[in-house]
Amino acid sequence: xxGCFGLHxxxxxxxxxxxxxxxxxxxxxxxxARRKQIGRQQxxxxxxxxxxxxxxxxxxxxxxGRVAGLVKHKYELMADSPFGYFRGAVPxxxxxxxxxxxxxxxxxxxxxxxxxxxxxxxxxxxxLVFDINDFDETIRGxxxxxxxxxxxxxxxxxxxxxxxxxxxxxxxxKFVEHYTAQMHAFAEMPVIEIGRxxxxxxxxxxxxxxxxxxxxxxxxxxxxxxxTEPESDKPGAARRFRESKPLLxxxxxxxxxxxxxxxxxxxxxxxxxxxxxxxxxxxVDVAFKVVGTGSVGLRDYCIYFEGNSPADPLFLQIKExxxxxxxxxxxxxxxxxxxxxxxxxGQKAMQIxxxxxxGWTHIGGRQYLVRQxxxxxxxxxxxxLAGPALVAFAEVCGELLARGHARSGDPLVIAGYLGSGDGFxxxxxxxxAAYADQTERDWQDLRRSRKLGKAQxxxx
Numbered sequence: 001x002x003g004c005f006g007l008h009x010x011x012x013x014x015x016x017x018x019x020x021x022x023x024x025x026x027x028x029x030x031x032x033a034r035r036k037q038i039g040r041q042q043x044x045x046x047x048x049x050x051x052x053x054x055x056x057x058x059x060x061x062x063x064x065g066r067v068a069g070l071v072k073h074k075y076e077l078m079a080d081s082p083f084g085y086f087r088g089a090v091p092x093x094x095x096x097x098x099x100x101x102x103x104x105x106x107x108x109x110x111x112x113x114x115x116x117x118x119x120x121x122x123x124x125x126x127x128l129v130f131d132i133n134d135f136d137e138t139i140r141g142x143x144x145x146x147x148x149x150x151x152x153x154x155x156x157x158x159x160x161x162x163x164x165x166x167x168x169x170x171x172x173x174k175f176v177e178h179y180t181a182q183m184h185a186f187a188e189m190p191v192i193e194i195g196r197x198x199x200x201x202x203x204x205x206x207x208x209x210x211x212x213x214x215x216x217x218x219x220x221x222x223x224x225x226x227x228t229e230p231e232s233d234k235p236g237a238a239r240r241f242r243e244s245k246p247l248l249x250x251x252x253x254x255x256x257x258x259x260x261x262x263x264x265x266x267x268x269x270x271x272x273x274x275x276x277x278x279x280x281x282x283x284v285d286v287a288f289k290v291v292g293t294g295s296v297g298l299r300d301y302c303i304y305f306e307g308n309s310p311a312d313p314l315f316l317q318i319k320e321x322x323x324x325x326x327x328x329x330x331x332x333x334x335x336x337x338x339x340x341x342x343x344x345x346g347q348k349a350m351q352i353x354x355x356x357x358x359g360w361t362h363i364g365g366r367q368y369l370v371r372q373x374x375x376x377x378x379x380x381x382x383x384x385l386a387g388p389a390l391v392a393f394a395e396v397c398g399e400l401l402a403r404g405h406a407r408s409g410d411p412l413v414i415a416g417y418l419g420s421g422d423g424f425x426x427x428x429x430x431x432x433a434a435y436a437d438q439t440e441r442d443w444q445d446l447r448r449s450r451k452l453g454k455a456q457x458x459x460x
Contacts, residue, residue: 024187024412027410027412027413027416028187028412028413028415028416029416030413030416031105031410031412031413031414031415031416031417031418032416032417032419034103034104034105034413034416034417035417035419037101037102037103037104038101038102038103040417040418040419040421040423040424040427041423041424041426041427042101042427043144043148043424043427043428043431044426044427044428044430044431044434045100045101045431046096046431046434046435046438047096047099047100048096048435048438050099051095051096051099053095054445055089055092055442055445055446056445056446056449058091058092058095059088059089059091059092059446061091062091062325063297065322066296066297066298067297067298067299069246070246070290070296070297071296071297073246073290073296073297074088074293074296074297075446075450077293077296078293078443078446079443079446079447079450081160081443082156082159082160082436082439082440082443083153083156083157083159083160083382084293085439085442085443085446086114086152086153086156086439086443087112087114087116087292087293087294088293088294088296089439089442090111090112090137090294090325090326091325092442093149093152093435094137094325094326094328094329095329096435096438097145097148097149097326097329098326098328098329102142102144102145103142103143103144103417104142105142105143105144105409105410105413105414105417106140106141106142106143106409107140107141107143107146107404107405107406107408107409107410107414108138108139108140108346108349108350108404108405108407108408108409109137109138109139109140109141109143109145109146109326109346110132110134110135110137110138110146110346110350110401110404111135111136111137111138111139111141111146111324111325111326111346112134112135112136112137112149112294113132113146113147113149113150113153113401114149114150114153114157115150115153115154115157115380115382115385115393115397116157116379116380116382117132117133117134117379118130118131118132118133118379118380118396118397118400119131119133119134119211119378119379119380120133120208120211120214120378120379121133121355121378123353124353124354124355124356125353129352129353130208130211130396130400131351131352131353131400131404132350132351132400132401132404133351133379134292135343135346135347135350136294136295136319136321136324136343136369137294137324137325137326138324138342138343138346138347138350139324139326139327139330139333139335139342139346140330140333140334140335140408141326141330141333143405143409143414145326146401146405147176147179147401147428148428148431148432148435150175150397150401151172151175151176151428151429151431151432151435152431152432152435152436152439154168154171154172154175154390154394154397154432155168155169155171155172155432155433155435155436156436156439157382157385157390158171158385158390159436160382160385161382161383161384161385161386161390162386163385163386163390165433167390167391168390168432168433168436169429169430169432169433170391170429171390171391171394172394172425172428172429172432172433173422173425173426173428173429174391174394174395174398174425175394175395175397175398175428176398176424176425176428176429177395177398177422177425178394178395178396178398178399178402179398179399179401179402180398180402180415180418180424180425182199182398182399182402182403182406183402183405183406183411183414183415183418184415184418186402186403186406186411186415187411187412187414187415187416189411194403194406194407194411195352195407196352197352197403198352199396199399199400199403205389205392205393205396206384206389206392207380207381207384207385207389207392207393208380208393208396210378210380210384211378211379211380213378214378214379217378218374218378220312220313220314220315221311221313222374223313223315223373223374224239224304224313226374227241227242227248227287227302227304227315228240228241228242228285228304229241229242238284239284239285239304239310240284240285240304241285241286241287241302241304243287246290247289247290248287248288248289248290248302249287249288249289250285250286250287250288251286251287251288251301255286255288256285256286258363258364259286259301259303259318259363260283260286260303261363262318262361262362262363262368263283263303263361265361265362266318266359266360266361266370269341269359269360269361270357270359274356274357277356278357280307280308281305281306281307281314282305282306282307283303283304283305284304284305284306285303285304286301286302286303286304287301287302287304288300288301288302289301289302289317289373291317291319295319295320298319298320298321298322299319299320299363299366299368300317300318300319300320301317301318301319302315302316302317302318302373303315303316303318314372315372315373315374316357316370316371316372316373317369317370317371317372317373318361318363318368318369318370319368319369319370319371320366320367320368321339321340321342321343321360321367321368321369322339322367323335323339324339324342338360338362338367339367339369340359340360340361340362340367340368340369340370341360343360343369344358344359344360344369349404349407349408350403350404350405350407350408351404352403352407355371355372357370357371357372358370358371359371380393
């Protein structure tokens with residue numbers, strides 16, 4: 001049996017046996033040696049001015065295969081604000097990050113690390129937890145890519161909350177400092193303890209407290225009232241999805257049958273006890289739902305189930321998953337061929353507790369993730385990040401991202417690279433500001449192109 005470092009060696013797979021039974025000191029030294037490949041201060045570089053492909057072309061390519069009628073809606077959401085643009089522009093940032101030197105130190109990436117992709121949800125034991133909660137772009141890659149995306153996100157979110165640039169940079173530096181401190185703490189922990197480490201003081205941070213309160217109210221019965229309505233005025237009438245086009249649309253009988261048929265392969269990937277629980281729920285209705293910003297245009301279905309009574313609803317989301325936006329630049333990542341499986345396994349690798357009904361399936365030739373819809377979920381709003389809340393929230397982001405990377409990578413290698421001192425944090429503070437500036441320019445390009453009618457959509 002051999003030990004594996006989270007290290008990329010050019011021309012070789014991403015997680016390879018690099019040294020037999022490596023000691024902790026050797027793993028730390030390996031991280032330190034990566035500084036020769038790219039110094040910690042060099043992470044301030046943002047070379048987007050030399051792009052060979054425009055952001056508009058990159059976006060247009062990413063629309064291929066999406067529902068053509070919804071592409072306009074996605075562009076509208078992205079044109080609303082720089083942060084809205086950022087949420088939908090993972091393919092652009094993936095292209096930009098791939099053009100930069102990297103450490104080659106690999107962990108599971110969230111892939112879309114931004115402040116609104118951390119949120120509250122119900123753990124299998126019913127407790128509310130706050131963690132990274134969106135993994136559509138997850139893949140194994142250089143750990144700093146997640147940090148750079150979060151750095152730009154914190155800056156854009158701060159600007160959206162009317163924070164000064166100095167306050168935004170301070171928040172990014174605090175984010176990185178807490179990531180570094182937590183990674184050093186993980187490097188000294190027993191390995192088994194990393195997998196169950198809890199980040200403390202979370203509920204004391206105002207935006208997170210508010211998200212937890214939203215999650216507490218987001219019960220299955222609340223979702224039932226929000227998304228469904230009685231079929232008739234008769235007492236005890238069955239409920240069905242309430243249409244709100246284009247965001248929620250009831251499907252044809254043939255579409256519903258195809259979605260329900262996808263539960264057969266989905267059930268097979270669940271653990272036996274989850275299969276048993278699911279067997280008590282009867283499907284009642286199926287709808288098509290538009291979700292998020294980055295996912296708009298992908299096929300997303302919701303199934304409304306009823307358990308022991310009408311007061312026992314379950315909602316499952318069956319969400320189309322194309323390849324990660326980073327996949328073209330990480331050919332050695334060895335992600336599963338099924339993209340729903342890629343997302344589910346990436347989520348389980350990084351989260352301390354995951355949705356008990358997390359799985360994957362297929363409908364026709366398309367791949368889907370399956371998860372619960374809105375089960376005690378809650379996220380922050382940018383308005384919540386005014387004043388000192390931005391720094392406090394950024395610090396928690398750093399700690400949670402460090403835990404995800406430590407669980408799925410090698411904390412000693414990462415800690416060895418990070419070392420001590422403020423150089424890495426200062427570099428990412430500069431990078432976050434520079435990339436936020438670039439995002440604002442790309443956003444303006446999108447707005448101008450839409451006015452001129454040049455923002456083209458996808459083909460069917």
